Amino acid sequence: MTDIKTTIANEVHGLKKTFRHEPHSLSKIRASLESDKSTTSNFIELLEKHHDYMKESIVILTDNLASLTEKQTNLDRFLHLLNMHGKAEEETLYEVLISNKSKESRLEGFCGKEEHDHVFLISKELQSLNYKAHWTDEIEAKAKVIASLCANHIKEEEGVMYHVAKKNISDQEMQKLSELYLSKCAVYINEMLDAPRKFESSVVYH
Secondary structure, rough: OHHHHHHHHHHHHHHHHHHHHHOEEEEEEEHHHHHHHHOOOOOOHHHHHHHHHHHHHHHHHHHOOOHHHHHHHHHHHHHHHHHHHHHHHHHHHHHHHHOOOOHHHHHHHHOHHHHOOHHHHHHHHHHHHOOOOOHHHHHHHHHHOOOOOOOHHHHHHHHHHHHHHHHOOOHHHHHHHHHHHHHHHHHHHHHHHOOOOOOOOOOEEE
C-alpha cells in the first residue's frame, strides 16, 4: 500500500510542475473535437491529448493550496471529461483490446475497464453529494482520491497499455478507432454541455 501511495504521490507531483495553468474550457475542448477530425489521425496521440486536458484539473484537485472555488469548478470540469473520455475510450480501444487474440492485449483491456469502473463509482458518489451546490471535507477527500487514481491510471495507460495497443492493432484499425472515438466524444460532451444545469456552482462550505 505504501508503494502505491508513493507512486501516485510522485506522479501527481510531476503533473503539478507541468500542468499548473489555466485549464482549457469544456467549450474549447468541444470545438477542438471537430478540428481534430481533419488534423489528428493518430489515435494514441489523440487519447494522450485528452489525458492532458484531464491533468489540468488533476493538479488543482490534488493541490492543498488551491482555493475551494477552484476545486469545485475543476471537479465539475474533471468529471465531465472523465465521462467523455472514459466512456469513449472503453467503447473503442478497450473493446478492441479485450477481443484481441493477444492475451497481453486482453489483460490490459480488462484491467483498464476495472479501473474505470472504480473511478466511475466515485464519480457517482460525488454527484450524489451535490458537489455543485456545496463543498464538504468528504467531497474534497473524494475529489482528491479520484484525481490521484486517474493520475496513476493515465501513467499506466501511456506507459504500458498504449504500447501494447500499437503492437497488436493495425494502423488501419487505429485510424477507424480514432474516427469512432471522436464521434463518441462529441456525443458525450454535447449531452453534458447542452443538458439543463441542476445546480449553480457557488461554494457553500460545511
